[in-house]
Structure formats: structure tokens, C-alpha cells
Amino acid sequence: MKEIRFGIIGLGLMGKEFASAAARWFHLTEIDVKPVILAVCDTNKEAITWFEANLPSISFTTTNYKELLAQDDIDAVYCAVPHNLHEQIYIDIIKAGKHLIAEKPFGIDKKANDNINKIIAKHPEVVVRCSSEFPFFPGAYEIIKAIENNEFGQIIEVEAGLLHSSDMNPDKAINWKRIIKFNGEYGCMGDLGMHVLHIPLRFGWQPTDIKAQLSNIIKTRPDGKGSTAKCETWDNATILARVEQKDYSFPITLHTKRIAPGNTNNWFIKVHGLKRSMEFSTKEPKTLKVLNYKKGQRQAWQNIELGYESAYKTITGGIFEFGFSDAMLQMFAAFCDELEHPQNMLQNFHCVTPEEASKSHDIFTTALKTNNA
Ligand SMILES: NC(=O)c1ccc[n+]([C@@H]2O[C@H](COP(=O)([O-])OP(=O)(O)OC[C@H]3O[C@@H](n4cnc5c(N)ncnc54)[C@H](O)[C@@H]3O)[C@@H](O)[C@H]2O)c1
Numbered sequence: 001m002k003e004i005r006f007g008i009i010g011l012g013l014m015g016k017e018f019a020s021a022a023a024r025w026f027h028l029t030e031i032d033v034k035p036v037i038l039a040v041c042d043t044n045k046e047a048i049t050w051f052e053a054n055l056p057s058i059s060f061t062t063t064n065y066k067e068l069l070a071q072d073d074i075d076a077v078y079c080a081v082p083h084n085l086h087e088q089i090y091i092d093i094i095k096a097g098k099h100l101i102a103e104k105p106f107g108i109d110k111k112a113n114d115n116i117n118k119i120i121a122k123h124p125e126v127v128v129r130c131s132s133e134f135p136f137f138p139g140a141y142e143i144i145k146a147i148e149n150n151e152f153g154q155i156i157e158v159e160a161g162l163l164h165s166s167d168m169n170p171d172k173a174i175n176w177k178r179i180i181k182f183n184g185e186y187g188c189m190g191d192l193g194m195h196v197l198h199i200p201l202r203f204g205w206q207p208t209d210i211k212a213q214l215s216n217i218i219k220t221r222p223d224g225k226g227s228t229a230k231c232e233t234w235d236n237a238t239i240l241a242r243v244e245q246k247d248y249s250f251p252i253t254l255h256t257k258r259i260a261p262g263n264t265n266n267w268f269i270k271v272h273g274l275k276r277s278m279e280f281s282t283k284e285p286k287t288l289k290v291l292n293y294k295k296g297q298r299q300a301w302q303n304i305e306l307g308y309e310s311a312y313k314t315i316t317g318g319i320f321e322f323g324f325s326d327a328m329l330q331m332f333a334a335f336c337d338e339l340e341h342p343q344n345m346l347q348n349f350h351c352v353t354p355e356e357a358s359k360s361h362d363i364f365t366t367a368l369k370t371n372n373a
Contacts, residue, residue: 002033002340007074007098009065009089011042011051014080014103014131019055021329030313031333033340035076041068065089069096076339078332079103080131082182083190087112090128091119099127101335104194105364106130106357108184113361120354127339129351132198134162134267136330136349138309138322139280139288140199143271144349147203152273154248158200159270161255162192163263167235173224177258178231187214187234189364192256194352195267197363200243200252201356202349207241207252212367217259235259239367254363265324277301285322311347312337 006022008015022035039060040051048061062068068077069092076099079089086107093100094116107113120128134140146152166172176182177191184190200207214234223229239254257263268281279289288304308316310326312333337345 010081105190133327153275163260
């Protein structure tokens with residue numbers, strides 16, 4: 001088993017997810033490469049404590065990421081810090097010659113993303129990918145395979161989204177995602193949009209003729225210190241666009257919503273075609289909806305119970321459910337697999353490339369300009 005020596009920068013919600021995935025790597029049965037987390041960094045010393053307590057492999061901790069990057073025994077970094085820090089920290093990681101799996105939106109805005117890409121271009125020896133785990137849910141993965149195999153015929157329409165609802169509570173204290181300085185002007189689009197665009201962009205479904213409706217629904221929140229703070233970022237976005245194919249075009253609708261009643265991190269994709277239609281949502285993680293159509297015949301949706309049919313084989317029985325932390329494990333497996341076998345991955349759905357992340361920035365930037373136009 002080849003070992004990739006990792007450092008983590010940013011030990012919040014997502015830093016812990018990577019640590020947990022690495023800690024149960026033996027869950028995967030076929031992969032011949034594994035991450036070993038040697039070093040962790042967070043400016044908040046308390047965040048480091050959890051990692052020291054749970055990851056015996058850690059030999060180096062710091063509150064200054066540059067010290068982590070100076071460690072010669074680190075091959076790769078997972079970086080999960082607020083959006084305003086992506087540009088500088090990602091650039092420094094790449095310049096230090098470490099492979100990078102970093103979080104979306106991959107720069108707080110288009111300028112930051114362009115600056116990261118300029119440094120990537122100067123370091124072809126470094127593999128850089130952006131995190132987006134939902135396509136590794138078995139239902140989504142089935143849709144990916146069906147797109148690869150051209151099973152849809154002419155595409156009628158595509159709709160995809162990521163829906164949250166915890167911000168519906170007006171008493172929820174403000175966090176960095178509601179403040180432009182930390183989260184950026186894209187608001188919910190930067191926060192959630194890469195997840196929604198991963199599959200469309202992978203298959204060249206580049207949205208054009210973009211029109212967006214952006215909403216700031218709850219305008220102030222408690223600041224957690226007894227006063228009220230202004231919510232500066234967009235809560236909800238609906239982008240309507242067109243995808244040009246060789247001899248036809250189809251509409252695509254992209255939803256990124258922080259206030260979508262009843263939805264707890266529900267990611268979905270619907271691809272409707274003249275020969276086949278498929279729909280999957282993490283709301284029903286076992287269920288894949290499929291409609292196969294033959295000319296003149298009746299139309300009937302099938303609900304297929306998929307169970308745990310993952311991209312990378314695991315010890316989990318095929319009848320069991322797949323969840324968020326399983327998707328994270330699969331995504332990190334894809335990153336390690338690509339590092340070790342760049343031309344010959346065990347399966348071919350790789351993590352988001354910098355080019356794809358850059359396209360997502362073009363879309364969000366245009367959406368901001370067209371809002372309510
Ligand atoms: N892939 C996903 O599903 C997913 C889900 C949530 C968040 N994210 C992304 O992950 C990133 C982090 O989000 P989060 O929810 O984990 O945030 P978080 O607030 O839980 O964690 C961020 C951590 O970064 C630390 N930090 C801040 N400045 C730092 C610095 N200079 N050096 C080192 N550490 C520093 C903070 O102290 C904090 O512990 C964001 O880019 C976000 O968009 C991805």
C-alpha cells in the first residue's frame with residue numbers, strides 16, 4: 001500500500017471529515033494507496049486538540065500554515081479554510097510543491113481564482129483538485145455512467161441543485177458565510193455552486209445565456225454577542241441558462257439555496273432525455289429514478305433501490321445505505337487514486353479540475369451581473 005503523506009490546513013467542519021475518512025481507509029477494499037496525516041494546522045489552537053486526540057499519526061502541529069508547508073515529509077495538503085483565505089493559502093501550498101485538494105469555491109471571486117490558476121500553470125508537477133463529493137453517491141454515479149454511455153438520447157432538460165434550510169431560523173447567529181469579506185459576493189453560489197456544476201461541466205454542458213434570480217431573504221441576524229449584524233450575502237440563487245450541443249440546445253436550471261424549506265443539504269440532479277430520464281437526490285439516498293422510453297410505448301418511472309454501489313469498492317454490504325461521510329471517503333479515494341495512477345485510475349470519475357472550478361467562477365460572475373435583469 002503506497003502512502004501519501006498529508007497535511008491538513010483548516011481544522012473545522014471539513015478538516016475533521018478528511019481526518020475521519022483517512023482514519024477508516026481500511027473500509028476501501030481495492031485501492032492500493034492511502035493518506036497518512038502527519039501534520040495539521042489551524043489558527044485556533046483548540047481545533048488542533050481534537051486531531052491530536054484522534055489521529056496518532058500526527059507528528060507536527062502548528063498555528064502557522066507556512067510552517068506546515070516547510071515540512072519536507074508532506075506530499076499533499078487538504079485545505080479547508082474560509083473563502084477569503086483560499087487565494088493566498090492555495091498559492092503558497094502550490095508554490096511549496098505540495099499536491100492540493102482544496103475546497104470550493106476555489107477563490108473568493110474570479111480575480112482570486114484567476115490568480116490561483118496562474119500559479120497552477122507554473123507548477124505542472126503539482127496535482128491540484130477541488131472538492132465536490134456528491135457525484136460519488138451511488139445514484140449520482142449511475143447517472144454519470146449513463147451520460148458517459150450516451151443513454152439519454154437528445155437531452156430535453158437538466159436541473160441540479162444543493163438545498164439547505166438551517167438559515168430559515170432567523171435566530172441562528174450570523175456566521176462567515178453571510179459576510180462578503182469572508183464568503184465573497186457570490187454568496188450561496190460560491191458556497192454551494194461547484195457541487196451543482198460538477199457533473200454538468202464534466203460532460204461539457206457549459207451554461208450560456210445565463211439569467212439569475214438572487215435573493216437576500218433574512219437581512220439581519222443575531223451577531224452572537226447580544227447585537228444584530230447585517231447579512232450581506234445572497235441566501236438563494238436560481239440560475240437559468242442554455243447548453244449548446246452540436247445540433248440542438250437544452251435548458252439547464254441550477255439551484256443553490258440556503259433557505260429551501262425542509263431541505264437539509266439535499267443535492268440533486270435530474271437529466272431528462274428523449275430515450276432515458278434519470279433523477280437522483282441525496283434526500284432519498286438509495287433511490288434512483290429512471291424512465292426508459294421506446295417510441296409509442298407507455299412511460300413509467302422506475303424507483304430502483306441501489307444500496308451501496310460505490311465507485312471504489314468497500315466492505316459495506318450492497319444492501320446498506322450510503323451517506324455524506326461515505327461520499328467524502330470516495331472523493332478522497334479518487335484524489336489519492338489519481339495521484340498514484342494519473343493515467344489509469346481504478347475508475348475514471350476524478351475530482352473537480354481547476355479548469356472546471358474556473359468555469360464555475362465565470363458562471364457565478366455572469367449570474368451576479370444578470371441578477372433580476
Ligand atoms: N465539500 C463540502 O461539502 C463542504 C462543506 C462545508 C464547507 N466546505 C468548504 O470548506 C471550507 C471550510 O469550511 P468549513 O465549513 O470547514 O469552515 P469552518 O469554519 O468549520 O472551518 C474553517 C477552519 O479554518 C480555520 N482557519 C481560519 N484561518 C486559518 C488560517 N489562516 N490557517 C489555518 N486555519 C485557519 C478556522 O479556525 C476553522 O477551524 C470552505 O471553503 C467551505 O466552502 C465544503
